[in-house]
Amino acid sequence: MEDLLLLIHRIPYPPNKGDKIRSYHLLKHLAQHYRVHLATFVDDPDDWQHVPTVQAMCTSSHFGKLAPLAGRVRSLGGLVAGRSLSFDYYRNSAMQHWVDQTMQANAIGRVMVFSSPMAQYAEKYPQARRVVDFCDVDSDKWRQYAEKKPWPMSWLYRHEANALLAYERHVAKTCNASLFVSAPEADLFRKLAPESDARIGYFNNGVDTDFFSPERDYPSPYQAGERALVFTGAMDYWPNIDAVQWFATEVFPRLLAAQPKLRFFIVGARPAPAVLALGQQTGVVVTGTVPDVRPYIHHGEIAVAPLRIARGIQNKVLEAMAMGRPVVVSPQALEGIEAKPGTDLVLADGAEQFITTLSSMLAQPQDNARLGAAARATVQTHYSWPSKLARIEERLECS
Incomplete structure (x- = not known):
């Protein structure tokens, strides 16, 4: 097996939690084919209990503590500098130090990034084959937010839409492949980043149909007649x-x-x-x-x-x-x-x-x-x- 660095913005567990389903199955799949070195953040105190389970799936791992309030304060620095707030929210020197040590110690030649702000930790390694799972075109989500919110939030969200799109385009241009969750999502990004057209693709989410099965016996949470x-x-x-x-x-x-x-x-x-x-x-x-x-x-x-x-x-x-x-x-x-x-x-x-x-x-x-x-x-x-x-x-x- 070859070594692979996997960068995920939030701990990929539990596997049935909506915003972690895709990242969990990605980790599970990669661990069957590579020696996975995982760097991820924990932003919910309840999720620290899952660290041993995730560690057991990896060759080595680093779990950074991400306090939402501190992340928002860092984001303000990005706002002043004209950067994406999301980029600065996930910026962490300890995480970068662990990544640098792990890349050098294991001569890692493959990097898998989950969520665009985590790509910052792989920027120093253009010699590695880098694949980014953007999941969604997050910058367009912020654009939609801006259309729904009054000023000043509309201004803030529009800034994030523009700054994050600029970073997404940079990531797509400098990495070997950019993947999205669906064909329409990939097509949207092709229009926004035409310079990276040839390196843009997608893979759909899956479903664990054994877990989500109507054949199991579930107690009803509803009152009679509801x-x-x-x-x-x-x-x-x-x-x-x-x-x-x-x-x-x-x-x-x-x-x-x-x-x-x-x-x-x-x-x-x-x-x-x-x-x-x-x-x-x-x-x-x-x-x-x-x-x-x-x-x-x-x-x-x-x-x-x-x-x-x-x-x-x-x-x-x-x-x-x-x-x-x-x-x-x-x-x-x-x-x-x-x-x-x-x-x-x-x-x-x-x-x-x-x-x-x-x-x-x-x-x-x-x-x-x-x-x-x-x-x-x-x-x-x-x-x-x-x-x-x-x-x-x-x-x-x-x-």
Whole structure:
């Protein structure tokens, strides 16, 4: 086996946590083919318990403590200097020192970067073959934020969109390959960084269909008689916050008026104050962190993904499909997913379509089983992790 340096912005564990699924499976796959030297950050105190598990998968590892407040203070320096805030948020001298020592001690010739701000730690090693998994075009996400927010946040987000895009283009131009989570995401970056067109590709997320299986026995988290619409995701993430606020305000009240037993369950860790406030609304339940999202999905009547801001493939949609549940998505949430609207899931655009679609599905629940079965079959066919990750090795081993 050859040595490989793997740079990941947040500890890639636990494997069923939405924002860590892709990085966990990347680490697991690479550890089967290389001696992996991992450098990553821990920004949640609860995640330190996972360090021994991740260490066991690696030849060597370094876990940097990333305090969000300190990171934001560092970002201010980047703002003054005209750099990306994300770049300075993840800048850490101890991390760079460990990377330098590890690269030299092991004569490492391959570097895998997960998330563009981590590419700064590999910039000193152009002789190594460097592959970057950008996942999403993060700079475009900040551009979308700027369009949704009033001044001065709109100005700040626009600065980050422009500065981060400049850095993304630099990374793509100087590294051997740049990968994204879907073909549409890769196509978008080709338009933004045409000079790197030949080195841009993608690999889709996969789904662990054994873990997300409708065949397991899950205790119901709902009260008798409740009919649950369920949304899952990290609830401190702005696109998720925006989605549930919009749905709870513009869609759910009209559904509840016709279906008094209906409940909108918002399931996910770290709910922001704006999300917690929704829990005061009749019929809306904010769970916060739960030990397992699968019972909520399995016993939920319909999974909803009404995102208005989105980048890349939505794991929440794939997981609900894998669980054999009917899913209603916005166009933004459907982007990059190989599924046929009307056959594998249902597409709704805007409040009126969501209301009409969900009202019809709630009135005819017997039809939802067919939709759920087709959804799971599609995920089993198209979203195997090993088949998706094979593209990584192709890029790492190209001469």
